[in-house]
Amino acid sequence: xxxxxxxxxxxxxxxxxxxxxxxxxxxxxxxxxxxxxxxxxxxxxxxxxxxxxxxxxxxxxxxxxxxxxxxxxxxxxxxxxxxxxxxxxxxxxxxxxxxxxxxxxxxxxxxxxxxxxxxxxxxxxxxxxxxxxxxxxxxxxxxxxxxxxxxxxxxxxxxxxxxxxxxxxxxxxxxxxxxxxxxxxxxxxxxxxxxxxxxxxxxxxxxxxxxxxxxxxxxxxxxxxxxxxxxxxxxxxxxxxxxxxxxxxxxxxxxxxxxxxxxxxxxxxxxxxxxxxxxxxxxxxxxxxx
Numbered sequence: 001x002x003x004x005x006x007x008x009x010x011x012x013x014x015x016x017x018x019x020x021x022x023x024x025x026x027x028x029x030x031x032x033x034x035x036x037x038x039x040x041x042x043x044x045x046x047x048x049x050x051x052x053x054x055x056x057x058x059x060x061x062x063x064x065x066x067x068x069x070x071x072x073x074x075x076x077x078x079x080x081x082x083x084x085x086x087x088x089x090x091x092x093x094x095x096x097x098x099x100x101x102x103x104x105x106x107x108x109x110x111x112x113x114x115x116x117x118x119x120x121x122x123x124x125x126x127x128x129x130x131x132x133x134x135x136x137x138x139x140x141x142x143x144x145x146x147x148x149x150x151x152x153x154x155x156x157x158x159x160x161x162x163x164x165x166x167x168x169x170x171x172x173x174x175x176x177x178x179x180x181x182x183x184x185x186x187x188x189x190x191x192x193x194x195x196x197x198x199x200x201x202x203x204x205x206x207x208x209x210x211x212x213x214x215x216x217x218x219x220x221x222x223x224x225x226x227x228x229x230x231x232x233x234x235x236x237x238x239x240x241x242x243x244x245x246x247x248x249x250x251x252x253x254x255x256x257x258x259x260x261x262x263x264x265x266x267x268x269x270x271x272x273x274x275x276x277x278x279x280x281x282x283x284x285x286x287x288x289x290x
Contacts, residue, residue, distance in 0.1 A: 039058050046137065048270065062078070065080060067261075081102050094116060131151045158275065165198060172203050172224070173223070174204060185204065190266065222247065222249050
């Protein structure tokens with residue numbers, strides 16, 4: 001049980017994005033506030049969103065998990081996602097701290113007690129939530145128009161991809177997110193949208209949790225197996241599946257390794273990039289310009 005909680009927390013860290021909870025001021029109230037100039041991000045997706053929105057120069061602190069963007073590594077570190085250096089954050093005098101559902105509630109309380117503006121966000125489960133979340137970040141940092149434009153462009157690219165795969169035979173897909181224990185992408189992860197939008201069927205969408213046995217996956221017989229290499233020895237996992245000779249994905253040599261950073265902790269923009277990779281894996285119809 002302890003291992004299950006740890007691995008669930010790990011995936012939550014990588015899948016974290018933002019959802020404005022009750023208590024966050026409405027857009028009209030935000031307009032009245034000064035645009036924040038000293039922002040601290042406590043989540044990888046938040047950091048990526050801020051870069052996309054052109055707020056890079058206003059970021060004064062990030063976590064050690066914000067590694068996806070090379071320039072983010074140059075920012076001051078204020079702790080991990082689970083453990084923040086509250087005293088350091090206070091000394092940095094931010095006018096906005098963007099936290100996640102894994103940020104310590106006690107730490108959030110301390111920051112608010114010092115009069116620091118803090119917004120705490122949750123995990124997104126699908127593409128529509130990613131878009132709503134991204135827009136909310138844009139509003140909070142005074143970049144609503146840019147956020148709307150990026151979302152519109154992402155939706156346009158999405159429509160183009162879906163048109164391309166429409167009518168193609170659906171592939172039965174298993175996306176592996178963990179090895180010990182085996183962890184699958186279910187309908188509660190936006191990876192499910194990556195599968196379905198790419199013209200596939202998620203064989204584990206109905207599981208109540210991400211935990212699955214290899215025997216269950218074999219029984220469901222995926223046409224394609226995609227292994228996200230987050231803390232997983234990818235080639236070793238590929239070899240582990242090779243012994244199940246009755247599985248279609250094994251018979252057809254359709255086992256793929258994907259960098260976890262490319263399919264987790266996504267914004268609407270990086271979601272479309274990841275979707276292009278899924279389309280290519282499933283159908284070989286990837287093309288430039290999407």
